[in-house]
Amino acid sequence: MTDKKISTEENILEIAREVFIQNGYDGTSMQMIADAAGINKSLLHYYYRSKEKLFGRIFSKVFGQFVPQLGVVFMSDMSIEEKIYAFTEQYIDVFIENPLVPIFVMQELSKNPQHLVGLIREAGINPEIMIESISKALEKEDMQLKDPRHFLVNMIGLCVFPFAARPLTQRMIFNNDEDAYHNFLLERKKEVPEFIINAIKKG
Amino acid sequence: MTDKKISTEENILEIAREVFIQNGYDGTSMQMIADAAGINKSLLHYYYRSKEKLFGRIFSKVFGQFVPQLGVVFMSDMSIEEKIYAFTEQYIDVFIENPLVPIFVMQELSKNPQHLVGLIREAGINPEIMIESISKALEKEDMQLKDPRHFLVNMIGLCVFPFAARPLTQRMIFNNDEDAYHNFLLERKKEVPEFIINAIKKG
DNA sequence: GTCTATATTGTGATAGAC
DNA sequence: GTCTATCACAATATAGAC
Numbered sequence: 396m397t398d399k400k401i402s403t404e405e406n407i408l409e410i411a412r413e414v415f416i417q418n419g420y421d422g423t424s425m426q427m428i429a430d431a432a433g434i435n436k437s438l439l440h441y442y443y444r445s446k447e448k449l450f451g452r453i454f455s456k457v458f459g460q461f462v463p464q465l466g467v468v469f470m471s472d473m474s475i476e477e478k479i480y481a482f483t484e485q486y487i488d489v490f491i492e493n494p495l496v497p498i499f500v501m502q503e504l505s506k507n508p509q510h511l512v513g514l515i516r517e518a519g520i521n522p523e524i525m526i527e528s529i530s531k532a533l534e535k536e537d538m539q540l541k542d543p544r545h546f547l548v549n550m551i552g553l554c555v556f557p558f559a560a561r562p563l564t565q566r567m568i569f570n571n572d573e574d575a576y577h578n579f580l581l582e583r584k585k586e587v588p589e590f591i592i593n594a595i596k597k598g
Numbered sequence: 599m600t601d602k603k604i605s606t607e608e609n610i611l612e613i614a615r616e617v618f619i620q621n622g623y624d625g626t627s628m629q630m631i632a633d634a635a636g637i638n639k640s641l642l643h644y645y646y647r648s649k650e651k652l653f654g655r656i657f658s659k660v661f662g663q664f665v666p667q668l669g670v671v672f673m674s675d676m677s678i679e680e681k682i683y684a685f686t687e688q689y690i691d692v693f694i695e696n697p698l699v700p701i702f703v704m705q706e707l708s709k710n711p712q713h714l715v716g717l718i719r720e721a722g723i724n725p726e727i728m729i730e731s732i733s734k735a736l737e738k739e740d741m742q743l744k745d746p747r748h749f750l751v752n753m754i755g756l757c758v759f760p761f762a763a764r765p766l767t768q769r770m771i772f773n774n775d776e777d778a779y780h781n782f783l784l785e786r787k788k789e790v791p792e793f794i795i796n797a798i799k800k801g
Numbered sequence: 802g803t804c805t806a807t808a809t810t811g812t813g814a815t816a817g818a819c
Numbered sequence: 820g821t822c823t824a825t826c827a828c829a830a831t832a833t834a835g836a837c
Contacts, residue, residue, distance in 0.1 A: 403802080421624035422709065424830065435804055440832060442802095462766075495708070501762050502705045505698070506625065508765035515770065522770040539796075544771050544782065545789045552759030557751055559704050559762060562711035563665075567718065567725040568747050579747065586748045594797035606820080628813065638822055643814060645820095 404442050407432050411439075412453045416499045420450050420506075454503060454510070459518045461489065461496055465551070466525050475532045479550065480588045486554040487584050491577070497558045538595045546595065553587045607645055610635050614642075615656045619702045623653050623709075657706060657713070662721045664692065664699055668754070669728050678735045679795055682753065686790045689757040694783055700761045741798045749798065756790045 410432040415423050425446055429436040443449035468482045490497060504511060530543040540546055557564060557580060565576040613635040618626050628649055632639040646652035671685045693700060707714060718725075733746040743749055760767060760783060768779040 418709070419622070419624060419705070421622060425832090426829080436831090437805085437833080438803060444832090446831065498704055498708045501701055501766070502622070504765040505701045505762075506621070508769065511765060511769045520770070526771065542785070542789070545786065545793075547771065548760055548767055549756055549790075549793060551763070552755045553752055555763070556755030556759050560707075560754070560758070562707040562714060563704070564751055566711065566714045567723070568729065568750065582745075583748065586745070587752075590748070590752060590797045593799075594793045596796075627811080629811080639813090640815080640823085641821060647814090649813065 403434070403438075407434070407439065407442060408453065411449055412457065415450060415453055416457070416493075416495050419499065419502055423450075455514060455517060457496060458500060458514050461493070461500070463518045463520050464489070466520060469525055469528055469532070475536045475538060476588075476592055478532065479591050482550065483554055483587045483591075484584045486551075487580060487587075490555070490558045491580055494558055494561065497555045501559060533595070537597055539597045540595055549594075550587075550591055553590065554583075557583065606637070606641075610637070610642065610645060611656065614652055615660065618653060618656055619660070619696075619698050622702065622705055626653075658717060658720060660699060661703060661717050664696070664703070666721045666723050667692070669723060672728055672731055672735070678739045678741060679791075681735065682794050683791045685753065686757055686794075687787045689754075690783060690787050690790075693758070693761045694780070697761055697764065700758045704762060736798070740800055742800045743798055752797075753790075753794055756793065757786075760786065 407428070411428045414428050414431050418427070425436050425439050428449075429439055439446075439449065443452065464485065465482075468478055468485065471478065471481075473481060526543050526547065529547060530540070533540040533543065533546070561576070565571055565573070569575045569579065610631070614631045617631050617634050621630070628639050628642050631652075632642055642649075642652065646655070667688065668685075671681055671688065674681065674684075676684060729746050729750065732750060733743070736743040736746065736749070764779070768774055768776070772778045772782065
């Protein structure tokens with residue numbers, strides 16, 4: 396029953412992922428995961444030895460799934476405007492499908508920044524090269540840019556923040572209307588690129 | 599010894615605040631707070647009955663201390679450019695002094711959005727009036743603005759994100775150089791307003 | 802592989818001495 | 820007001836039956 400084994404192990408990982416993303420490391424117990432997966436508590440330890448190891452596997456996967464995308468777009472040979480559109484559209488779409496991931500990642504990294512060393516290596520990210528490539532792309536197309544690092548943080552922030560602060564913004568600005576907020580997020584696939592491009596166009 | 603009583607009670611609140619902000623609700627135990635305050639665990643229950651009540655008091659205070667500032671600047675009679683400068687400078691300064699507050703607030707609200715109803719009422723915030731006032735201010739000064747809600751989310755996001763995602767950005771963009779990142783945050787008091795104003799200026 | 806049973810430690814919370 | 824002692828329960832984790 397090698398088939399069954401893989402199936403169960405993978406199933407645990409998928410369920411645990413959802414529970415951890417929803418509740419964070421501290422807010423999640425092995426019991427919660429076992430219940431959600433419809434299995435026994437001790438089976439979790441059989442497969443993953445400890446809560447920390449299980450979490451580590453999941454967090455690495457989540458981190459590796461979302462963060463490195465950042466680089467791909469900016470290494471391509473699109474124009475800078477195309478890159479900005481491609482990046483924001485892609486990230487906003489991904490987070491609409493995984494709305495709890497931004498706050499989850501930031502929350503856990505805030506408690507364990509030291510894990511980043513390994514995570515960045517695993518994910519094969521090289522931020523310096525990306526910064527360099529942004530810098531060149533902007534110069535080439537006559538965009539006004541004092542510092543590519545501010546540009547990068549601005550762009551990511553404009554994409555991520557509405558998800559991380561969703562309860563606050565949805566309640567305060569949209570009277571807690573789910574659909575209206577979802578629509579607002581979709582609008583941002585145009586709003587954000589336009590905002591950025593306007594901001595960096597040479598006056 | 600009324601004096602002593604107040605002093606201890608306030609002291610607990612201050613210490614507990616730091617511990618909660620650092621570790622979140624789930625990551626904090628009553629024992630941790632007691633140790634940090636140099637008192638006994640049961641004294642916490644004497645003053646505040648339960649962990650949840652203690653947390654509630656602290657969260658309300660933190661929320662009320664930071665979120666409503668938002669409105670003050672925008673109800674003033676400054677020009678829109680002055681308002682943008684005032685808002686970003688003020689928020690970035692406040693978060694430099696309280697760097698863990700953004701992620702703390704977003705994290706806890708993400709787990710308990712329903713608390714917002716009471717919190718917003720307590721804090722005396724009226725978001726609709728603020729949105730309206732932004733909208734008018736921008737129209738009056740001939741700024742290009744399709745939707746004041748995107749403007750608001752953009753501005754707040756540009757201020758808050760670098761704090762919420764600090765571990766990630768500091769490590770990836772600044773090789774984990776604390777001072778360089780602190781300097782980067784200070785730069786944003788100019789960068790962010792310039793970025794915003796450029797973006798919304800009529801072309 | 803999957804379960805039951807159990808060990809151990811930590812948790813929030815209360816009672817009661819001083 | 821502040822402590823010690825203690826409760827009831829939940830946590831992670833392991834041993835061992837099947």
